[in-house]
Amino acid sequence: MFVSRSMTRKVITVDQEAYIFEAQELMTRKNIRHLPVVDKANRLIGIVTDRDIRSALPYRFFKESFSETKKEKLSNLSVKDIMSKNPISISPTYTIQDALLVIQDSRVGALPVVDDDGKLTGIISVRDLLRAFTNVLGIGEPGTLLCILVEEKVGQLKKIVDAITKENISFGSVLVARYWDENKRAVFPYLLTQNVAHVKKKLEKLGFTLLDPMQWYLDQLPKHEVTAETPK
């Protein structure tokens, strides 16, 4: 699960001397929101986003209420005037988990991927990460989610996995989540089958509690409420 597997390799870049209109046109045409800025040797020197451009070009500008001189001044702006210099970047050997944490902390929408020589080798966006996690969850494949409550002690997961494997059922994924009762965990195996009635009974016989997923959802709801910060 390394970044190099999930990143976009054919990166569309821009020269620092390009006019911001050119950068904007490029982003629109390629349907992207981040343009890494590189030098002649393909070394990363900055990044410019669609938001950078929008804040450099006031909305009113398009309404032609600006004087011609002001317009000209703005249209002479080049990428180097508005780009973020020394942007946060990561190495291709970072894991997907690393990238996720960096993106979460830095609040950027994409991370340029740079090798040991400082050369740009790719870019990984929130969209790429989402795709990677859809894959991890296994939900691209048909299957059924179980929700099992287990005691927090060694060997519980193995019992579950063994019981399911014995039924010849393949796993799409297994997630483990905290439960309101500190001594318990909720385990969510995503099974690549429609036929789960028998294995459910078997797990119950082994002493596991099968949770109604809605009950779990409702129990968790108030505790997990996070208020999103809105940028001022």
Place this chain on the structure above:
Amino acid sequence: MNKTGFLYDERYKLHETGHFHPEVPDRLPSVYNGIKKAGLLSKLVQIKACMPEMKWIETVHDKNYIQRFEAACSSGKTIFDSPDNQMCSVTYDTALLAVGGILAAVRQVMDGELNNAFCAVRPPGHHAEINRAMGFCYFNNIAIAARYIQKQWGIERVGIVDFDVHHGNGTQHIFEDDPTVFYYSIHQHPSFAYPGTGREFEYGKNLGYGYTKNSPVLPGQGDTEYKRLMQRDLFPAFAEFKPEVILVSAGFDAHVDDDMSDIKLSTEGFSWIVQKIVEMANTCAHGRLISVLEGGYSLRRLPELARNHVEILLNG
């Protein structure tokens, strides 16, 4: 009283699925006996299984897939495409007989010999994709019926209602580009149930955008929620689309006593659903309705559910 067809054939029991598999041959006698014990058999026009012309199956499935299925079956394989699809040496033939019987029922309805029909077949069909067997299904019975109706009788608009508790991924995908077949499905929410598709925001693709509608139902819900969602999502959509024939993927696995799902529909809940679909068919489709069995695994409940189903078809 309507002229209602009833497709049933002992040969549909020949498809064997092995140990601990819920899609058992006994499902069919449950259906049959429920109808028989209620004294309804004499009121129904009985239809027997027959072999279909392959060209109709090829309107939905790739030739290559059909050959692959036949070869897997005749070479004695016990699993095809996915571990859920357990089979025996006559599974291929049984699947053909299911299609053939349904097409016979369709023909009688379209030619005006019958008002409507219920087809009690195995194996079921709505999970079967163009190229892949899935979720106990091999040939997509309902999709083949829809194409047959369009090609043979020049019908422009076919409406499919799928109330099996699982989303009919196969049917949706087959018609997702097609504005002439409206696919509506109500099922347990895909995050909690097989096959993981049929989300609220899947509306079809390209020209077919707007001709697919899904109503996912959260676990634990039952009659009230089904009524609310069908009133909100299905009735207005079909009133506008005006299907000329209605096909029903009739799965009974949303019943509270069926352990294939966490949905809690009552026996009366099913009757309400079927009654409403029949009324829609009366309004826009001259009553033409062909209902095909999909899931439903509670051998205890299938008799009453099947009995009520055909009773409503008979009474219109």
